[in-house]
Amino acid sequence: MFLSHKTNLMAASAALICSVAGPAYAQAVQIDIAPQPLGSALNQMAIQGRSQILFRPEVVAGRTAPAVRGSMTVDAALDRLLEHSGLQHRQDRNVILVDKPTRISMRADAAPAMAAQAPLASDIAVAEEAPAPSNQLDEIIVTAQKREESLQDTPISIAVLGGDELKARGLTALADFASGAVPSLRVIPQQGRPSTLNITMRGINPGDPSQVSRDQAVGVYLDGVYLGRAQGLGSEMYDLQRMEILRGPQGTLFGRNAVGGAISMVSKRPTGTFSGDITAGVGNFDWRTVKAHLNLPEFAGFSIKLDGVWTKRDGWVENPLADASDWAAVDRRGGRISVLWEPADNLEFLYSFDISRDASTAGYQQSVRLPGAPPFPAIFYDEPKRVKRGRVGVPLEPSLGKVQGHSLNATWDLSDDLTVRSITAYRKIEQAQYTNSGGLLTPYTPNGVFGRVSYADVHQDQFSQEVQLLGNFDNLEFVAGAFYFEEDATDLAFTPFSAMFNSDGTGYRLLPIDFNSPRFPDRGSDINARSTALFGQATYTPGILDERLHLTGGLRWTSDRKKGALTRSRGAVIDIPFKFSSDRLDPAFTVDYNWTDDVNTYVRWGQAYRAGGANSRSLTYRPFDDEEVSTWEIGAKTELFDRRVRFNLAAFHTTYKNRQVDFVNPASPSNLETLNAPGSTTIKGMEFDLTARLAPGLTLTGGYAFTDAEAAVDRNPFTDQLQEGAVLYTPKHSAVLGLDHEMSVLDDATFTTHVDAVYSSSFFTGGADQPKTGSYAMLNARVTLGDLEMRDGGAKLAFSLWGKNLTNARWKLFSFNIAGPGLANLSTAVWNEPRTYGVEAKVNF
CATH class of the missing domain: 3.55.50.30 (Phage tail protein beta-alpha-beta fold)
Structure with a gap:
């Protein structure tokens, strides 16, 4: 030979x-x-x-x-x-x-x-220093099943974004996913509030996520740690290795409150070798950013990594009031330290501490009169399109959020076949919310008030502990574990008016906002929640069919306990208690078959639930029960043409029982009741993910989601009338298409180009009686000249030019009608960001 x-x-x-x-x-x-x-x-x-x-x-x-x-x-x-x-x-x-x-x-x-x-x-x-042929796709490693494995071997519908792809697409915070950058996933600042995120996946929406007595519908995890509140999620993401978006219920391995799916963010670990990078950038709206990452040399078995980020941008809607903040301004900063200790070859401890401060401002709610609405005062006007300046100047302050957390991940390899992992974490949040768009709540009257301030203050701390045992034997892989979570949280809200018209509506004066008022706060509540779980999942590969058949089964037992009280109402001290408890089993099973080394198909069924709670916007602190989601999913993972094309697809059918539905009091929009819908909602759809290496250095990526929902009919507790149900923040069609090109230029420098387009059809953001958003398409791009050798010891320099929403597309992030007896009869909306662009310089060393 x-x-x-x-x-x-x-x-x-x-x-x-x-x-x-x-x-x-x-x-x-x-x-x-x-x-x-x-x-x-x-x-x-x-x-x-x-x-x-x-x-x-x-x-x-x-x-x-x-x-x-x-x-x-x-x-x-x-x-x-x-x-x-x-x-x-x-x-x-x-x-x-x-x-x-x-x-x-x-x-x-x-x-x-x-x-x-x-x-x-x-x-x-x-073995030599030679990567896979440049026209083949790199393998993607995920931990969706609590172990490292290839994306193509994982029988779950998953979208994975690596750190470089997140940067190229300008996704620096979870709120950046508001555009629909990943089909099936929609992340919206709740009613324009910058650090309270409403996350929807596959048609499963949390309702009002700002209440501390209510849980999310999509689990968010940072290095295996569950983030229990929607508040505080607006912070900048640190140096991520990748983000895994697991679509569909993840009740077995991720547990409660992952009925829609899970978002798992995995940070880069300390390397133990001296290296780092610094990035600085400027852009329109006076955008400025500085980011730094530093790995220190390993010493006595310890490796340390430091991360820091600061981003600031002026608001894109001007506030006419002097010295007041503009709307939609960004001011985020934070730091993270990670320490890796490896006292033995089979034992490691990874400690991380992160702290962040977010002083961004809320979005601006534009108004348009509905048919038959009373006339505006002279200084008001309809705002049917995205505006650059507010109708009037009103007090506005940053919504200040402070988040910090500790985590300790330990891994002990007992043998070649058994591993024990422990994830211990403590986190706390202090999140204030301040919104005021200077709008009308009630019809205009001479000397009437307007400019309703919505102020809220949330304090939460949580402790979690998870232990896992992972095994890998000849024909059997398994993970078994236990999970404990406890949180304490309080919230309060205050809604004073900030302005008063003059006698003919041609002017106004500002009113004092008195936080020492006898009616402060309008409402307040507290909650203690505890969750305990045992879980297990095993995959058996029978010694038949060339060991291409894999059978997976899982089960999770969960015990949830909540207790709390409505403690304040219009300044008065009250005590309206509530309790919730639930013990349940959530199973899952999967059958997958490797037809070839490059084609894998699977059938999966899984169940998950979201815990019940109580609505703090209810005058009676009315409790509601848990909801349940079960999904059938069939899918295929394929790599074609000598690993030049990766095409994954999934089809699903979801039954959504006891759906937690919010109902707005027509006489008072701040008064909500949450009930469990009596019927079942059906959601079905398909998802496609494509990556194709068209030529060396040229890669095409794409994704598409079709989601069709039939919501159950709901009974409004305020009117006792049946009303059509609606699945929120779920377009029927959503898609993304991207193209990346890399070429060598000059002396070993590289020139990279990234372009991506996002499309979404219209969707509901309120009930079925509320307006839909319009459909839209947007375009983003980034070009980089990188790997420029510097004279000082091998450091490399890169320059980037980027733009987001280059066509200046316009759509409504959130739309809601203030309509009913005694109300202003307006359609209000928070619009998306206009075109943004900037330049960055980065030094790697």
Whole structure:
């Protein structure tokens, strides 16, 4: 058998590194390998460990390697890389062999001639510094099932955004997903409030998420830690490795309040080698940003990473009142420190502390009179299109939010087959909300009041503990665990008017906002919630059908307890208590089959629930029960044309029972009641995700979601009338299409271009009697000249020019009618951001 030129070259060069390969196998070296395909991981290991590693390409094909970082011997590092792969390694003279156990044994018998006989390399690849061919797609590693595995091997509908893709698309905070950047997912600032996010997935919406006695419908996780409140989610995202968006109920492994799905953000870990980057940028609306990330050298087994971010931008709707804040201004800053300690090869502790401050301002609510509405005063006018200046100047302050959290993740490899993990976390939030658009709530009258301020203050702290046991045996993989969560929260709200018209409506004066008023606050409540769970999931691969069939079953037992009280009403101290308790089992099962190494299909059924609670906007603190979601899903994961095209699709049918529905009091829009809808809502749809390497350096990405919902009929408790139900923030059609190109220019510099387009059809943001938003399409782009060598020791410089919503498309993020007896009969709306653009400079070192 003849050797390829490449194999001949590497076999000949083996003699040149023999003096290094032998000692390095047993000596500690610094290793930093991210999760990736096993073949490329072995390539990196050979370079970082200064070793010659031989393996057969067909043996490592389709296998993935976990992250391996820290100071260790090549022997120990290979043990961790090959864990759960079914492969083994051994050293023979100056060469390290990686193969199946039987072939390793066979070669051990012939060891004396192993390194000397070059023909043995004819069926073995030599690990070297060479990535996969540039026209093939990189493998994506996810942890959706609590273990590192390939996206294509995970039978769940998942969208994954890597750190570079998030940056290229300008997604620096969860609120940036308001445009529909990921089909099936919609993230909206609740009624324009910058740090309280309303997150919808696959038609499952939380209702009013600002209440502390109510839970989210989509679970949000940061490095495995559940973030219990919708408040505080507007902060900038730190240095993320990736974001995984798990679509559909995740009741078994993620638990309560993941009825719509889960968003899992995974941060980059300390590397233990000195490196970092600094980014600075400017843009329109006086946008300014500085971001920095620093990895410190490993010392005594400890590796430290520091992250910092500061972003500020003027509001894009001007407030005519001097010295008052403009609407939709951004002011975010924060820092994070991560410390990785690896006292042994099989034991690690990762501690993280993050702290952030968000002083952004609320969006501006525009108004248009409904047919038959009374006339506006002289200084008011209809605002049918997105405006740049408010109708009148009114007091407006930043909605100040402060968030901080501690987490400790521990991983202990008991053996090659068993691992124990622990995730311990404590977090707290202080979030104020201040909105005032200077609008009408009631019809204009001479000397009447307007400019209703909505002020709220939320304090919350939470503790969580999760323990997992992961096993991987010949035909069985499993994860079992326990989870505990407890939170204490309080909220209060105050809604004074800030202005009064003169006698003919041609002018106005400002009113004092007195937080010492006898009627402060209008309402207040507190809540204590505890949740305990036991869970398990196992995947069995029968020894039939070439081991292509996989059967997965899971079960989660959850016990929820809540108690709280409505404590204030129009300044008076009251005590209206409520309690909620629930004990339940949520099962799931999956059958998936690998038709080939590149085509996998699956059928999945899963169930999840959202805990009940009480509505603090209710005058009686009326409780409501939990809701339940069950979904059938069929899907396919495919890689085609020699791994140049990745096409994944899923179709689902969801039954939504006891849906928690908000009803607005027609006489007082701030008064809500939440009831469980008596019937079942049906949601069905399809999702497609596409990545195609069209040519070396040219990649096409795309996603599409079709969602069709039939909401149950609801009975309004205020009118006792049946009304048509509506599924909120769920367009029937949503899509995204992106194109990325990279080319070499100058002396080893790179020029990259990213363009993406987003489309959404119309959707409801209130009940079925409320207006829909319009459909829209928007365009974003970013170009970067990077890898420019600097003179000071190998640092590299990059310049970027970016633009978002380049066509200046307009649509309503939120729309709501203030209509009814005694009300102004207006349609109000918060609009999307106009065109933004800027430049950035980044230094990597």
